[in-house]
Every structure is written in structure tokens, then in C-alpha cells.
Amino acid sequence: MYLKTLSLYNFRKFAEREDSSPGLTVHFNKNLNLIVGENDSGKTAIIDAIRYLLGSLSDDYEKITMEDFYCINKDEFAKSFIIEGIFTDLNEKEAGIFLEWLSFDADNEYQLRVILKAERKTNENGKEYIDKKILAGEVNCELRLNSQARDLLKTTYLKPLRDANSELKPGFRSRLVNILKAHPIFQSGESNELVQVMKEANTKIEKFFQKEYTKGHSLIKDIENVLSDFYDNTDLKKSKAKFNVSKNDLTSILRRLSLNTEEINLGLGNQNLLFIATEMLLLNRVC
Template identity: 40%
Template sequence: MYLEKVKLWNFRKYGKRGEIVLDEPHLELNLNKGVNVLIGENDSGKTAIIDAIKLVLKTHSFEWIRPEEDDFFSGAEKMRIELYFDDMEEQAYHFNEWLSYREEDGKLYPTLKLVYEVSSKNGRIIPSDICAGDNGLEKQLKSEAKEYLKTTYLKPLRDASSDLTPKQNSRLSQILKTHDAFQNKDGDHLFLSLLKSLMQIYLTILKAKIIMTMI
């Protein structure tokens, strides 16, 4: 599964005056499977795209992500974000009731569209639930399904020294906890097993050095 497309309406600098027209997104960005690189000058909208994705998917980090007044295009009272996922054959069973299907070479392939709308009225932000489904059939995405969509976000390198500090709930600890070496397998913790093996090797070498010194 990968994020295949992002559409934005009235999100930060991507907006226009007037009502939202669903067939005319203010930004439509197609992404490739694998690595995608956003290149542009400062204040060109790169961070806005990343933050829009975070706003819908949330992250595994302990940061509070919610829509704010500055997220609205100037003068707009409603913003909309749509995220499209493809290549979902292996994960489709987590999202059965929200899936759409595209036809290619006579075969049907599952896809997923997420929709998030937020309104602003008299300085009060009114978010809606994240919905998913085919056009006109969108319905609320359950929290269990949302857990399979959370992302891992690494902040800019300028923040790396603080985020990669080895402490509880740091980004470093969160990343390492997801690694296979930190998972319990058959009642044995792989990382601890490797550490114990290294300690045994170290003690064996240390004993040999002591014996040689005594001789």
C-alpha cells in the first residue's frame, strides 16, 4: 500500500476565493511508489503538503496534530484534504467497507480514498470525522482502521539532535521499538539475546587475557 495522490482545497497557500468545487482541487499531486522528493524554494508549499498528510493520517510520535486557523487559505471558511491509496491487495482486508475498485486489464484492484473536511466559523474551528469510500458513498473511518494508516514522520535535520536523543518516547526510541530486533519472538527478545552473546564473548576474551597475564 502506498499514498498515490494528494488533493487539497483551501489548505494554507493552496486555495481560491469562492466555494469549493470538488472537480477543481487547488492542488493535485501524484506520487510514485517508492521514494518521492519535494523540491522547491522556501515558502513554496512543500511543508504544507507534508502537514496535510499528517493532519489526516496522524503519526506514531507523541505530537498533538489538529487543524488551526492558519491552516485555512486566506478568507476561506472550509478546507478539504483527500488522500488516495493504491497497491492495497495485501492490506485491503483492514478496509473492506471503505474500499473502491479500479479496473485494469480486465481485473479489479482495491483502492482507498480518505476525505477530511474542516470548517471555520466565527473563529471557531469545526473539524469533521475522517471519512473513506467511493465518491458519494464516504462514511466515517473507524479508529481500528486508522491505526493501520499512521505514519512515521522524521522532522528536518535541524531538529535531529533533539529528536534522536536516547530518552523515553523520543523519536529514536519509537523507531527502534518497531524494529524486528526489539520484538519478542517465542518468548525471547532478539536484541537482548544478541547482547548476552556479545557479553559472553567479551567475558571469554577478558578471562583469556587475565590467564595470559598471570602466566
């Protein structure tokens, strides 16, 4: 199966037309597709619409914002938008998986229609929020697409290459974490070995800083002595401290990792290739 058409209704710069037809409909080829256009012509909107509709294998959180709604004028935005994708060329196995959401095209062939509907609403406290629904099925007969079915539609998304360098750095929002956690080595229980390595490393680091450089003094004791001045006698246990590299759970360990080549002072182009290589791990996992 492949995504045959993508239609946008009131999504970003593509307003729904007066006859209720989409502001933009993109027709895709079965294999390779290239999107070419001038700046601000809507190329990014097409890519982001696919991401919002299908999600990504690395499970990035895609937050819908006010700027995703068509701007009617400077201070007024559309109340809702719809992204619609039509999948075609389903084989029998795929048709069986999506059976309850299937319909038929003009040639009486299977097709899967998936839509994302985002609507601006106001709660009881008067605060506006965005209600997001992923549905599938024929027009006016849509049903919610369950999480298992949605997982089968997820895509591999390569972020803009200008961001590649930051994506491989350690941190709470590191994309490298999601890529690595999806790899079979961590799906098969091998993570226990990495966790054990980190436990041993933390133990050695802790002992290193406990070494006395003069009698009765170590670096960690010096820190604790200063801390103890901030607490009374009943709270002295709060002044206890220790050094470690990471907590001993897999996610915390992976958040500390960065990925670099063995060469130094490489340009952005090489960093881009390294980033693409890691992203391809996700695609290979599916294939």
C-alpha cells in the same frame, strides 16, 4: 498499497478552484519520491497534509490552526478545507481490512479514498472551534474511518533536522518518550525492570540527602526546617520533602532521559543521524 495521489482543497496556499477541483494534486511514485521547489512553494504543506491525514507512528498531536485554512484576504479565511489521499495497489489482505471503505478505479482495481475534512464552527457560547473528521469511501458515500483502520495508515515522520537536537532532550514534550514506548522491549512487559531500577535509585538518593553532615542536621532537614516556618502546627506535614530523580511510572522515567553518543562536542550533523536512528525504530517495528 501506496499513496498514489494527494489533493488539497483550501489547505494553506492551495485554494479550491472555481470548478470545485483541488488547488493542488500531487501524483506519487510507488517507491521513492522527492519534493523539490523554491521557498514558499508549498513543499511543507504537502508533507504536513500527509501527516494530518494519516497521523504518525509516534502519535504526535497534530493541532489544526487558522493558518491551515486558505487565506482569502488579510482578515478572511476559508470556512473549511479538505485533504484527500488515494491509495492503490492493495493486496487481498489489505483489501479485506479496508473492505467497507473500498471503491474501484478506472481499471477496476481496488482503491482506498481517505479524506480529512476540517471545518470552522461556532458553539453555543459564540466561541469558534475547528471540527475535524477522518472519513473514507467513494465521493458522497464516505464513512468514518475507525481507529483500528487509521492505525494501519500511520506514517513514520522525520521532523526537520534543525529540530533534531531538541527532540532528544528530556522533558514533557520529548519525542524520545513516544519512540521508546513504541519499542517491543516496552510492549513485552520489560518496563517493570526499568521501573524497579528507578525505585532503587530514588531510595538511595533519598537516603543520601538524609545523611547528617553534623549532628541533627542533614540537607533535607535544613530544607524542612525552613519550610516549617511557612506553616502552622496543624499543617507541618506539608513541610516534609524528599529528593528523587523521577516518579516511578514508565512515562515519567522516559521523560527524564536524553539520548547522546559517547563522543562529546559533536556537530548538528551527528545529532541528526542519531535522531534518524531513533525514528527508524518506529519504522522497523512496522516492517
